[in-house]
Amino acid sequence: MSKPGVLAIAEAANPEWVSVPLVGWSLATALREVAEVHIVTQVRNREAFLRAGLVEGRDFTAIDSEALARPMWKLGERLRMGQGKGWTMVQAINAISYPWFEHLVWRQFGAQIRAGAYDIVHRITPLSPTISSSLAGKCARAGVPFLLGPLNGGVPWPKGFDAERRQEREFLSYLRGAYKALPGRGATLRHAAAILAGSRHTLGEMPGWAQEKAVYLPENAIDPARFAGGGAPAPEGPLRAGFVGRLVPYKGPDMLIEAAAPLMRAGRLHLDIVGDGPMMAGLRAQAEGLGVAGAVTFHGWLEHERVRDVLGACHLFAFPSIREFGGGVVLEAMALGVPPLIVDYAGPGELVDAARGTKVPIGTRGEIIAGFAAALERLTQDRAALAATGQAGRDWVMEHATWAAKARQVRAVYDAVLTGAPLPQVFPS
Known part of the structure; x- marks a missing residue:
């Protein structure tokens, strides 16, 4: 089968950072070996993409959503009250600012998606399962399969470790389960052609009907x-x-x-x-x-x-x-x-x-x-x-668990979605 054309949405993707941006960069670029990939990222990552040798316009597009993203990021830094802490607060702020990024992505790429320029649209980041996607429904209406994930996060704090929880300033984590009732979550899962679940916990939090089109695939890998x-x-x-x-x-x-x-x-x-x-x-x-x-x-x-x-x-x-x-x-x-x-x-x-x-x-x-x-x-x-x-x-x-192996595993999911075959088990249990 020839390489599918993929529009890879990776708002957080940066080879010079760690955590989620490094995962976004690593997976998006690894997929270029198994698919014809154009990466869409946020403008803050543009210079790092260029330093890594990617060509703007051909290999990637940087979306400037800073009008909302920058003030919301500054608000999140104040509210989390400490560098590296309050991760749930960061996700809550991102859930507010991220939809504007997807709005701008659709404004720039919507006509191409409707015209069939891409075989698949794959949102790689955000990794958080709390953040919905307006692109899922728009792609479904355009007849283009939308892939979501890997999704991971929200692992419950174990009993007996409330002191550690408070020291991490994870106050919002007590209310995290409320995200399941947020507008757009059900529609995002329903419109996705396939969902990559980065953990057994995230998979188990999905409704049964969504689990049927989910594939277990941990998000981390190594170079x-x-x-x-x-x-x-x-x-x-x-x-x-x-x-x-x-x-x-x-x-x-x-x-x-x-x-x-x-x-x-x-x-x-x-x-x-x-x-x-x-x-x-x-x-x-x-x-x-x-x-x-x-x-x-x-x-x-x-x-x-x-x-x-x-x-x-x-x-x-x-x-x-x-x-x-x-x-x-x-x-x-x-x-x-x-x-x-x-x-x-x-x-x-x-x-x-x-x-x-x-x-x-x-x-x-x-x-x-x-x-x-x-x-x-x-x-x-x-x-x-x-x-x-x-x-x-x-x-x-x-x-x-190398990035090359991860790309092959995702490609197997692409092939199943595009041919109507059953979704494969791509990662060993």
């Missing part, structure tokens, strides 16, 4: 070129366990230090903690108080290449985060051949199984600490088994 080389774990000495992430309560770095303390005091384990954040001073004091300061290296924030080197020299990736939507950092660890030890909840829990990592059940803070302590004790006793698990994880990522 193999970014994970070539790097360090290698030492065959002798204490086991090295790495943590990578913001130093905030819900990521659990303090739980990890407490769980690992007995092994560190015994000289059997060393922790490498990569990242920065408001907990840094408290974590250093915690390590001092537990008598393990010499067995913990706080690397602070590092460039990606240095993160790769530090994590690649670890035998284990220890990550007790209790609320991760996608778990991209878990994929990155596996891509380096470093087996993950994670909490079995949300994104990481869906990416890890017994063949490629270790999962501790979600529970109270005390239960997670006890679970990690027991797992670390067991894992320190067999480095050969850890290495084999790490290799299995790396093999799995390279087969199923």
